[in-house]
Amino acid sequence: MTGQRLMSANRAVAEAVKLSEAKVVSAYPITPQTSIVEYLSEFIAKGDMDAEFIQAESEFGAMSACIGASSVGARVFTASCSQGLALMHELNYVAAGLRLPIVMAVTNRQLSQPLGMWCDHSDAMGERDAGWIQIYVETCQEALDTVIQAFKIAEHKDVLLPVMVCFDGFILSHTSENIKIPSQEAVRKFLPAYKPDADYHTLMDTKKPLAAGGGCPPAYGTEFDFKKFEAQEKAKEVIRKVDQEFADSFGRQYGLVEAYRCDDADVVLIAMGTVVGTAKEVVDKMREEKGWPVGVLKLRSYRPFPKEDVLKATAHAKVVAVLNRAISYGVGTPVYSDVAATLYGNSHRPILLNFIAGMGGRDVTQKTIAAVFEKAKKSADTGKVESELEWADLNKALVGA
Amino acid sequence: MAYSDEDLIMVPGNRACPGCGAVLAVRHALNALGKNIIVHVATSCMEVSIMGGGVFPRGEYPLMVPSIHTAFETSGAVVSGMDAGLKALGKREGIQLVAIAGDGGTADIGLQTLSGAVERGHDFIYICYDNEAYMNTGNQRSGTTTMFAATTTSPVGSKKRGERHLLINLKKDMPAIMAAHGIPYVATASIAYPADLVKKVKKAATIRGPKYIQIHCPCATGWGFPESKTVEMARLAVQTGSWILYEIENGKKTVSLKVAQRKPVKEYLTLQKRFTHLTDDEISQIQELVDRKWKELDLS
Numbered sequence: 001m002t003g004q005r006l007m008s009a010n011r012a013v014a015e016a017v018k019l020s021e022a023k024v025v026s027a028y029p030i031t032p033q034t035s036i037v038e039y040l041s042e043f044i045a046k047g048d049m050d051a052e053f054i055q056a057e058s059e060f061g062a063m064s065a066c067i068g069a070s071s072v073g074a075r076v077f078t079a080s081c082s083q084g085l086a087l088m089h090e091l092n093y094v095a096a097g098l099r100l101p102i103v104m105a106v107t108n109r110q111l112s113q114p115l116g117m118w119c120d121h122s123d124a125m126g127e128r129d130a131g132w133i134q135i136y137v138e139t140c141q142e143a144l145d146t147v148i149q150a151f152k153i154a155e156h157k158d159v160l161l162p163v164m165v166c167f168d169g170f171i172l173s174h175t176s177e178n179i180k181i182p183s184q185e186a187v188r189k190f191l192p193a194y195k196p197d198a199d200y201h202t203l204m205d206t207k208k209p210l211a212a213g214g215g216c217p218p219a220y221g222t223e224f225d226f227k228k229f230e231a232q233e234k235a236k237e238v239i240r241k242v243d244q245e246f247a248d249s250f251g252r253q254y255g256l257v258e259a260y261r262c263d264d265a266d267v268v269l270i271a272m273g274t275v276v277g278t279a280k281e282v283v284d285k286m287r288e289e290k291g292w293p294v295g296v297l298k299l300r301s302y303r304p305f306p307k308e309d310v311l312k313a314t315a316h317a318k319v320v321a322v323l324n325r326a327i328s329y330g331v332g333t334p335v336y337s338d339v340a341a342t343l344y345g346n347s348h349r350p351i352l353l354n355f356i357a358g359m360g361g362r363d364v365t366q367k368t369i370a371a372v373f374e375k376a377k378k379s380a381d382t383g384k385v386e387s388e389l390e391w392a393d394l395n396k397a398l399v400g401a
Numbered sequence: 402m403a404y405s406d407e408d409l410i411m412v413p414g415n416r417a418c419p420g421c422g423a424v425l426a427v428r429h430a431l432n433a434l435g436k437n438i439i440v441h442v443a444t445s446c447m448e449v450s451i452m453g454g455g456v457f458p459r460g461e462y463p464l465m466v467p468s469i470h471t472a473f474e475t476s477g478a479v480v481s482g483m484d485a486g487l488k489a490l491g492k493r494e495g496i497q498l499v500a501i502a503g504d505g506g507t508a509d510i511g512l513q514t515l516s517g518a519v520e521r522g523h524d525f526i527y528i529c530y531d532n533e534a535y536m537n538t539g540n541q542r543s544g545t546t547t548m549f550a551a552t553t554t555s556p557v558g559s560k561k562r563g564e565r566h567l568l569i570n571l572k573k574d575m576p577a578i579m580a581a582h583g584i585p586y587v588a589t590a591s592i593a594y595p596a597d598l599v600k601k602v603k604k605a606a607t608i609r610g611p612k613y614i615q616i617h618c619p620c621a622t623g624w625g626f627p628e629s630k631t632v633e634m635a636r637l638a639v640q641t642g643s644w645i646l647y648e649i650e651n652g653k654k655t656v657s658l659k660v661a662q663r664k665p666v667k668e669y670l671t672l673q674k675r676f677t678h679l680t681d682d683e684i685s686q687i688q689e690l691v692d693r694k695w696k697e698l699d700l701s
Contacts, residue, residue: 023489026482052485057517061478064514067471068482072439074489076482094471204439204467204483206496211462213470214452 009140009172014039016147024069026054059084063091070100082109096131101154109169118361136272140177256306259313265295357392417450420628422618443502444473474510476500477518498525508544519611532620540623544573579613587649593635625674
């Protein structure tokens with residue numbers, strides 16, 4: 001299938017996995033991820049995709065099977081979210097520690113309790129420090145393109161880390177867009193077959209026996225951590241390079257971040273996922289109707305965290321407002337903490353505001369975002385911060401606040 | 402079972418306790434399987450003993466074949482992935498996948514991934530070395546701990562008499578659970594009968610699909626007996642009928658060793674510290690369960 005077609009992000013991701021010629025797919029059903037692996041099962045059953053599919057007995061088993069398949073040299077894909085991603089938690093560290101280039105689509109969904117199947121970023125945030133690269137995408141097209149890029153990033157010799165391609169559950173997973181589908185030949189040229197070697201990779205090869213994953217005493221553990229950290233740092237350049245090569249081949253480019261109208265902005269809103277699209281509209285309106293110089297910075301790569309790009313995009317801002325779809329209980333929000341840590345060491349330190357919105361699938365509307373900009377504008381004008389943390393879409397009557 | 406140095410898959414040098422039964426089980430099994438194997442070792446005594454065990458990057462890696470440890474409960478799923486990966490790459494032929502796990506990693510925490518792997522029909526040999534408790538963490542009870550045995554989490558006190566009571570099995574019957582999945586080969590073995598053990602492992606290697614072998618291997622440290630008596634203890638388990646050697650091939654059960662003169666279980670139990678608290682009545686309860694099993698098998 002090439003050309004253009006109307007499809008959801010889940011279908012687009014399945015097409016990307018097929019085009020990437022993944023050899024093993026192992027997963028376990030969970031809403032709203034399930035249709036990704038249903039499509040893949042169908043491709044394989046019909047002979048359109050030359051791969052093995054394992055429906056594991058749990059997400060835990062799915063990630064274990066991915067580790068097994070990757071350890072014998074196969075290009076591997078899985079998809080999950082929410083409770084399923086949480087169940088994988090232990091193995092996510094193992095996959096990163098063994099330096100296996102597994103790619104996983106995460107259809108971001110809230111974590112119980114309360115039980116809900118709707119979008120927020122709590123699930124992927126729980127895996128933030130596992131060593132995986134995390135890329136948050138904004139559109140269905142970007143989901144397709146990023147999965148293809150993800151294999152190339154993960155398998156790069158300077159990286160060798162697994163990659164999560166995160167996109168908002170339902171909002172993208174079940175919404176259709178007109179998608180451009182690259183040709184198999186073009187993708188194969190961009191992303192040749194994965195050919196690991198036991199001299200360099202964690203590879204179970206009877207011709208070159210090695211032992212992997214055994215006990216490691218304090219004398220060596222830190223060095224493993226250092227190498228993983230270093231790989232995340234190097235991944236920034238690799239992501240950039242792969243993105244450029246992708247642009248050269250397919251004409252679409254995304255970057256580690258996307259700074260939308262940030263150059264002259266007094267207020268820069270930082271966000272991830274589909275909220276960015278809505279925020280761009282609000283930015284245009286604010287500029288047009290009120291003449292306010294505002295912009296939005298999309299964090300596409302969250303791990304590695306693109307410090308340099310964040311500093312560049314906020315270099316002239318008076319106020320930086322961070323809109324989070326996840327909470328770090330007892331302190332605030334994860335993205336805010338990362339942005340604050342980035343800005344603190346910098347000579348230009350704008351006012352920093354922290355907003356929570358869109359938890360448990362609550363729609364982040366233009367109205368919500370406009371209110372955030374208004375608060376931020378007020379801070380820009382007065383130089384004051386009204387409150388350290390704002391619940392932007394809280395129904396105060398329900399909680400008696 | 403004489404092997405030349407070049408044929409050894411597991412060479413001398415590991416970090417197991419003196420008198421370890423599990424090391425014997427794994428050594429016999431792997432040496433019998435030869436070079437074209439890939440081994441997954443679950444978190445367990447053997448992971449610590451033969452997968453580095455604190456001496457990275459050199460030292461006690463006695464396996465001469467590719468080996469990997471991922472986590473405790475992953476064995477079934479990891480070998481499933483290896484099976485699928487090799488198949489998808491066209492490299493499946495001629496390679497035997499071997500999963501090694503202890504009884505806790507098999508009957509408790511790893512049961513789910515193992516059940517999934519065998520139900521899906523992946524091609525691998527699963528070796529459960531059964532020392533009847535979590536010995537790697539210092540002797541806590543597992544699903545295969547024998548009835549009444551004292552462990553650190555099933556201690557004996559005024560209110561408790563060691564491990565669970567009043568069951569119709571001495572311990573969780575893992576081979577039966579595996580057989581119930583309808584897999585082509587299930588076997589029990591003992592380190593005291595290495596020729597039988599090796600024969601079963603070699604037979605398993607000729608069969609396509611999931612194969613499950615549970616090897617009984619006493620633990621001197623955990624059970625409390627002199628480290629020179631490991632093999633003797635394993636032999637007594639078989640000779641008293643507490644551990645029965647059999648195969649289940651395509652659903653058909655065949656007893657490998659029909660013990661002619663079964664010894665009383667008391668001879669086995671009283672040599673172990675974990676059973677020193679047993680009353681005569683408790684010993685006869687165990688004896689009754691053993692007798693019943695033999696009657697069911699039409700052996701007694």
